[in-house]
Amino acid sequence: MAGPSSLLLTDDECSRNFLRGALSRQGLSVAVADSGQQGIEQFSPELFQLVVVDLLLPDMDGLEVLRKIKHLSPGTAVLMIADSGELHQVLQAMRLGACDFLIKPIQQAALIDSVICRITGEENLAQQNIQYRKALEERNxxxxxxxxxxxxxxxxxxxxxxxxxxxxxxxxxxxxxxxxxxxxxxxxxxxxxxxxxxxxxxxxxxxxxxxxxxxxxxxxxxxxxxxxxxxxxxxxxxxxxxxxxxxxxxxxxxxxxxxxxxxxxxxxxxxxxxxxxxxxxxxxxxxxxxxxxxxxxxxxxxxxxxxxxxxxxxxxxxxxxxxxxxxxxxxxxxxxxxxxxxxxxxxxxxxxxxxxxxxxxxxxxxxxxxxxxxxxxxxxxxxxxxxxxxxx
The missing domain is CATH 3.60.40.10 (PPM-type phosphatase domain)
Known part of the structure; x- marks a missing residue:
């Protein structure tokens, strides 16, 4: 069975090169798009388990790309890339369903690892949440x-x-x-x-x-x-x-x-x-x-x-x-x-x-x-x- 795939939407060459390498090292195949429209056209819930979206794209707001992806596939994990001056938009992205974010300049592959762990460990986390809810009910x-x-x-x-x-x-x-x-x-x-x-x-x-x-x-x-x-x-x-x-x-x-x-x-x-x-x-x-x-x-x-x-x-x-x-x-x-x-x-x-x-x-x-x-x-x-x- 084919391994997980990722879609990377950014026209920032430095971020794109680092993230492509980091995602590949984690066993994900990587498709790249330079614009929001190109990325939306490439996206398919059956193909991509992870989408990485730059808040600043040449043709549209990264938040709009996030909205469209979540409308097509609410369960797809979306990782946002932001400049330090865009922190006020990061919280809005979290509210729209983004699973995490990275602040440029991107230099730590460990942050990518945490996203992959969240995808592969989703089933275990759901089971832990069920057990924790039971314990919560008993004491509340x-x-x-x-x-x-x-x-x-x-x-x-x-x-x-x-x-x-x-x-x-x-x-x-x-x-x-x-x-x-x-x-x-x-x-x-x-x-x-x-x-x-x-x-x-x-x-x-x-x-x-x-x-x-x-x-x-x-x-x-x-x-x-x-x-x-x-x-x-x-x-x-x-x-x-x-x-x-x-x-x-x-x-x-x-x-x-x-x-x-x-x-x-x-x-x-x-x-x-x-x-x-x-x-x-x-x-x-x-x-x-x-x-x-x-x-x-x-x-x-x-x-x-x-x-x-x-x-x-x-x-x-x-x-x-x-x-x-x-x-x-x-x-x-x-x-x-x-x-x-x-x-x-x-x-x-x-x-x-x-x-x-x-x-x-x-x-x-x-x-x-x-x-x-x-x-x-x-x-x-x-x-x-x-x-x-x-x-x-």
Whole structure:
């Protein structure tokens, strides 16, 4: 029987030569197309198990090629190639069904290997997901009752989600004040926040944005809340300085496994962090977060650095734990991507405008919401959440 075949769509000679060699070394035959139209004409679900698409093609947007391929064959694995300046399009490609992406210049054959392993190991992964779902059902009986209640009654679902949300505003020992504004686009929200004091010095928090809207996304927020609380009952997190980084990664890995196992087709972005009130430090990690969190102080406002893949798409997210020194007086602002829908322009212009508004409001929640017209915008295109932590 013939081995798996791949179709490579790019007019970038360097990328094409490297990928052709890497794919061949993995046992795939390689067909090449220089344009989107040529690639679509060559594509056949029976011939190709893997399609590699450049986001920048001479005749059409790579996202349009992805849409057409997924329309013809939803099960075909599609790997995207992007320049570093196209990262905002990468998340859109993931939402359209791409299985992974590579950033130019392409130099690591190991990334190709992971895609091939996903194709050949699909049957084993499906079996693992079935087993994991069974284990999930056994330990989440209470959550299933909540989910059934949500399905029967939208009002009960709204009350449940409000009950799961923390009190706002809230002031912790050490002078850390936490507040948020969460406005769903529908009756229920796919955004969620939570926070708490651990030990005597650590304030832990997270903001999660689940893909989609309404009941199904709200159910996933309840799953995430329940999963974290279940882990906290098993063992303490965020109580020792030396284990903060490990604890942050454990939360992301745990939620990632849960989303992959549910079979609901949901993914999420997440910002999770811990403020060390004694050392005046912020430890944090991000997973597909757009826009990035911002830190405001007397010196102005700026985005925090960091990167990491969204949750619920990849088995490994390559998340990073970052640390930021905090001044005597500061305000941390994290927003779900729905906030960007309130602003005009392309993604970079929206992010620049948002950072200007955060700086002008000094990160103060009510003032920022007023500047964004959160309460008067009308029909919201997406759930909107703004989380602030303040000291001083």
């Amino acid at each position: 009986s209470e959550l299933r009752d909540h989910i059934e209640l949500l399905r029967r009654d939208q009002e009960a679902g709204r009350l449940l989600q409000q009950h799961l949300l923390p009190r706002s505003p809230y002031v912790y020992p050490g002078g850390i004040a936490v507040a948020y504004r969460l406005v769903p686009s529908l009756y229920l929200s796919g955004d969620f926040v939570d926070y708490g004091l651990f030990g005597e010095r650590f304030v832990a928090f997270y903001l999660v944005d689940v893909s989609g809207h309404g009941v199904s996304s709200a159910l996933v927020t309840a799953l995430i809340k329940n999963t974290i609380m279940h882990r906290l009952r098993e063992r303490p997190l965020f109580s020792q300085l030396e284990s903060l980084g490990t604890d942050l990664l454990e939360v992301l890995e745990l939620i990632n496994r849960e989303l992959l196992s549910t079979g609901m087709g949901k993914h999420a972005s997440m910002f999770v962090g811990v403020v060390d009130t004694a050392a005046s430090q912020l430890h944090y990690a991000v997973a597909g977060q757009i826009p990035m969190p911002a830190l405001a102080s007397a010196a102005g406002a700026d985005w925090l650095p960091g990167k990491g893949r969204p949750l619920g798409i990849f088995e490994r997210g390559d998340w990073q734990v970052m640390r930021a020194e905090l001044p005597a007086s500061w305000r941390l602002v994290a927003c779900s991507d729905g906030v960007l829908e309130l602003l005009e322009g392309d993604l970079l212009e929206k992010e620049d405008r948002l950072l200007q508004l955060i700086a002008a409001a000094d990160g103060e929640l009510d003032m920022l919401c007023e500047s964004l017209k959160v309460d008067t915008f009308g029909a919201l295109p997406d759930d909107i959440t703004i989380l602030t932590l303040t000291r001083g």
